Amino acid sequence: MESFNLDARQLARIEAVHRGFLYQHLYAAACLFQAAKSGVTHVIVENDEDIELVFPEKRIYGQVKTRRSQLIFSDIADALARFDQIRAEHSAGRRSGACQFVIISNTTPRPDLSKRISSQTWPVDVALMCPGSAPLDASLPEPWTSIVEGFQACRTAAETLPFAILAPETLVWKLAGRILAASAGIEPEATHTFSVDTLPTLFEQLVIQLQDFPAPPLRYRPQDNEPPLLSEQRVRLVIGFSGAGKTSWVSQTALHATDRLAYYDIADISGPALANAVARELAARIFGSRGAKLGEILLPGASGAEILVAIGRHLAEDGITATVVLDNAHRVPATDLVPLVGASPQLRFLLLAQPTASTSRLEATLGIAAEHLLGWSNDTSAAEGASLGCRGDYADYDRLLKLTAGLPLYVQNALKIAAGSYEGDIDRLCTALEQRTHVVETVQELILADVFETFNDNERRAVAALSLSDVPLSLVEATSILKQTFNVEPAAASAAFRRLRTTGSIQIFGVDRFKVHDAIRPLGRAFLDSCGADALKAAREAIRDLVMAALPQDHDRPRVFLLLRMFVALGNVKPLVEMATDELFHELGYMEEISSFLLEASASEATVPEDRFWALDGLVFAHFKEGDDTDISNKLDRMDALVRDNNLGLAERLAVGMKRMIFAARTKDVATVKKTMAELNRVLPQTPQHLRVAKYNYAHALFELGMMDECIAGTLNLIVEYYDELDLRLADVMGNNPDRIWPLLQGGKDHIDDVKHLADALDLQSKAVKAAGGNPGLAPIHAMKFYSMAHSLDSFVRVGQELVDDFIGRNDYIGARDVIETNLMPTITGLKLAGRIIPVRSQYAVVLAYCGAFDAADAEMARLAPYEGGLPPRGQRELQNQRALIAHLRENPPPPQWQMPPKLGGPTR
Missing domain, CATH: 3.40.1350.10 (Trna Endonuclease; Chain: A, domain 1)
Incomplete structure (x- = not known):
């Protein structure tokens, strides 16, 4: 979390x-x-x-x-x-x-x-x-x-x-x-x-309650949204694979519980003897120092159920309850647990079990729903990694959690392998695990191999075929993949899915979507590899085809990422290149997934010249967005050569010309800017769409050259044109959220590109106004609205961060905090924009400091510290600067919070 x-x-x-x-x-x-x-x-x-x-x-x-x-x-x-x-x-x-x-x-x-x-x-x-x-x-x-x-x-x-x-x-x-x-x-x-005279008895009671609990880890790290040990529910079932940390969790939380507690591992107790064994030991534990009561409870010939009833009666007389933890409950028939848990309302039971068919019977027989331990969060895994000398950024640890399901034992083991065999590099470890090239077998593989061995052939094939997907699929989609990969008929596939569900090997999402449990997926992938290259290719093609078919209706980020991975694995150059030239593709943060593949494609003679050109175009666009001028000039020269040597068309000439003009403006090369602008004007089609794109690029070049007044004038005209194109008025946007603005757009057209370009123009004008020493007013807020409507998430977050800085600059710390808490944090956490999470959270810590919440600011920076070693130098400097700024603000408080003037609704004396 x-x-x-x-x-x-x-x-x-x-x-x-x-x-x-x-x-x-x-x-x-x-x-x-x-x-x-x-x-x-x-x-x-x-x-x-x-x-x-x-x-x-x-x-x-x-x-x-x-x-x-x-x-x-x-x-x-x-x-x-x-x-x-x-x-x-x-x-x-x-x-x-x-x-x-x-x-x-x-x-x-x-x-x-x-x-x-x-x-x-x-x-x-x-x-x-x-x-x-x-x-x-x-x-x-x-x-x-x-x-x-x-x-x-x-x-x-x-x-x-x-x-x-x-x-x-x-x-x-x-x-x-x-x-x-x-x-x-x-x-x-x-x-x-x-x-005071009863303190020795009290201390003895506390000792007796815990002396048979397994020892908690020396350094326990809580799991994400851990459930409490005690609750209003009298009988509970907590399940998780071996390695999920069930025993560690219960022994740690027992330290802080006030109830009478007892722990039993019932793995080796036969079902019929269970009630009697637990009852007699529980009586001795609770009433052993009070001989008379113990004698009343342990009557000769009393059954286990009768002893439990007597225990409950005496607990009721004392006005207390007791909680009994039964570990390995899946090893005992559910029917043998019924007399145990039903004996007395004063006795509470917490059952710990592994996901098996027996667990499903426990739920049905006892009328309870299983609870799951959710594993470690990204921050917790990073803290553990840092303690072992590992390094990785947020995205690296997110990959690790997907490979291990976040189960503490598996994460710890993987981190130790990273530290011992990969010089602490989490990225290298994850790549090796994903590509099945690691040489040290993980604890996860060793433990879950026993689970995998219990599956029949169709169940193994089902796990293998679906192991490539980390997103939930519908029953129809999963059945189709299994059919195309292993020719398993739908009825047999459904039977396999039902069986896998009872073992916890697949997870259900919503009504009818499911996926293989992350902890099991590595074993399924190993089995798929063992089935040969044809089966692996068939599974990838099946997933690619069904995701592409459903993409118009279901284009959420995880599915697009899955599609990209299938394109890359299958070597499908054309669709990747087409996506790399789409602005929305960059805005959704997909570029990092395929940049190395595009580099390879752009340099390969096997790739057709047109695809090589557009691969380079996508890479240059990404460089511009990141503010990284590395190798742009070389890539532009290669694009020019491809146009010249292969007689490519007008679209290619315009694309490279616009980018060369912007790059020349960045380097303050006025002569090249003028020359390129003149050439573009000569060949540019005189359509409104092309002219608007050209006006924006000209204004962008003016901004890079420092000609702010000209840039402001150019963007103002452009903004008016886009408002007219969308049939919007400024009053339609003022005070309205995107869901109220969208229905007002001109009907019968796809407005995504125009909405995105309007946001770009508003954003560029805001930057120019600020650079000229002015106040952009509501332009950044309106840009965020239009970026949100266009699903341009990367720009939405970037403009939001700049807006936060603007509020801080005006001493409106409450306004800055509202922007970051209401807009930015829900976006980056809900959509898992890994590349933006650390910058936004560190900025949030600074905002907290400006608001005087120094402890919260320090705590947030402490949670980010484990990622620092895995960040590039620029990211490390940013974290260090934010930390230094917080320390400075603690010693040197900022100016008072800005107050709205009384005539505008502010406070009056």
């Missing part, structure tokens, strides 16, 4: 609130650890104050304050007023013993507050504790500056307890979870109170 959030300000507020609560709960845990030796009899949380320490002769009331900057008086004013009320209760005798009050802060007070505290008017029974302050009482730990520091302090305290079987950090998190539950008034501490 990406890290995008709809309202980052709200997210920052939520994070700050929860940081404060976590700090408070850890501080309460620290108080519990040293309560016995300091004379405390009870610790109360979230009652009158955050923490109350009860002694035989007095009470200490503590208010916890966590802040990012120094403490000020307004931060504690409410607490002081509440202290006055509590003090009055003690004075009136309604509360026994003396009272003492303390404010516990992770930061020091500002000078003005320090002066108040040292004055004669400050209450003598109120103290402020902060990091480094003198101890006030043995029961009060010294405050910490951060949650990390607090956790380490609690861990050190936990190490002194006699529970060597359990890691001290586990005990800390479990205790913090119990404190959280007590703060919410949840049993067994519904009164918010921990009695």
Whole structure:
């Protein structure tokens, strides 16, 4: 998942609130650890104050304050007023013993507050504790500056307890979870109170709950949108292939759960004996230290179901529930699980299983729907890769996730192979895996080979034929591919698909679309290769043909990418060259997929001259879009030679002439610009369409030459022409979104090219106006609207980023944030524009800093840091500059937020 959030300000507020609560709960845990030796009899949380320490002769009331900057008086004013009320209760005798009050802060007070505290008017029974302050009482730990520091302090305290079987950090998190539950008034501490004399029993309970859970990884990385361990649903089923991280997830989340927990691996327990085995061990675990109750539960001759009923009855008496985790549940018949899970409403069950036909029977028999662990996100994989010395950009890690399904074990293993055999280069590893040229067998192949071996011939053929597609296909499409590749009849194909679905080897999307699970696809591809070159070619041709046939109705990005890969693999030069000369093709970000193929085609004598020319044209166009002048001159010379030596037509002469004119303008070669412009005017067809394209290119050349006034005048006339061509008025665009503008266009025509060119003209005029020192007004916003209508996504994002910079330049930080959160982030994340994700997210971090959300800005840059080593030098410099700018803004705040003048609706005094 990406890290995008709809309202980052709200997210920052939520994070700050929860940081404060976590700090408070850890501080309460620290108080519990040293309560016995300091004379405390009870610790109360979230009652009158955050923490109350009860002694035989007095009470200490503590208010916890966590802040990012120094403490000020307004931060504690409410607490002081509440202290006055509590003090009055003690004075009136309604509360026994003396009272003492303390404010516990992770930061020091500002000078003005320090002066108040040292004055004669400050209450003598109120103290402020902060990091480094003198101890006030043995029961009060010294405050910490951060949650990390607090956790380490609690861990050190936990190490002194006699529970060597359990890691001290586990005990800390479990205790913090119990404190959280007590703060919410949840049993067994519904009164918010921990009695010190029962702490040994409490610690023992926490140890017993976890001592048989598998040890969590030393460095656990959460999966994308992880489900909670506990939920309102009493019986749950979590499934995933071996390597999906099910056991790691459950052992890690168990650290933070407050329920009674028990874990059993039931792989080797026979079905009929299951209820009895689990029941007796569960009874001993929960009630083993309370002999009388255990005797009541384990009656001689009692069946497993009867024992479970008795356990549930005693849990109900105590007002608590217990959660039982059953691992490898697919190894036990579903009917044998029914008496176990149905014995008592006080017992909750979490079943962990691998996707098999047995799993489907579990869902049907128990009436539940399986949950899936979604694997690691791109950012998580990149963080793991960086820790192993790997490097790759966002697109590289996205490829890796598609090859491994993001399953943690498979990703980790692939990254270790990259580090050990490919010098940490993720791109090289992915290429080797895709082309089946890697020499080190992956854990994924080893583990899932056993799954693949269970398939019959048609099932293997189905996985193999569909392994080339990473997009969902309809049943008709998948059946057609299997028929064309292996001559499997539709009925047999449907049977294979049904069986594969029950094993989790295919994933269902929507009503009737599915694809082979990403984790299984490498094995299917290996099987397809083993079937010979003819089968591989037949599968590619089948996919190519069906995608091309459906493209007019279904032209989403993943399908176009799939089609491109089939063209490249089959050596279909002509359609690739035709697409490379289409502006929309570049706008959708497809060029990188085939640039190396076009380079090869443009240099090959086997490619016809016309195709070689247009391959070069597509490459030059891409260079212009990227602002990369590398080798443009050489490519233009080769295009001229192809025109001259092969007597190519007017379209080729115009294409190379327009590009040579722009390139000459970039290099400030005025003579060549004038000469080329004159030549183009001589041969240009005098049609409105050709003339408008020429006017735009002339205006672009003027811009490159620095002739801004002339460029502005030329684009203004051009914009008017396009508005007339589309039968639009400016009022039609003002305040309307693209979905309201599109129906207003002149009917009966395909307007995509004209809409795109209008956006180009608006964009060019905006740049010229800004370069001349003016304000382009609404032109960039209108350009974004038309780029959106034309599906020109690359230009849409680029203009949006420039618009964000314009807002920042006008000190309108809120406006900049709105543009990036409302328009850019949903576009790049929803469409997975890999090339734009890191630039936009790093710009977003800077915008957050301008808005004062420095913690959120730092967090976003930290998530991007693992990609830095895989970026080209320009991308690395951009990240470094953004990081430096955020640090500068923290020390040197920007000017205040721009306010709309009152006469335009802004705030009034």
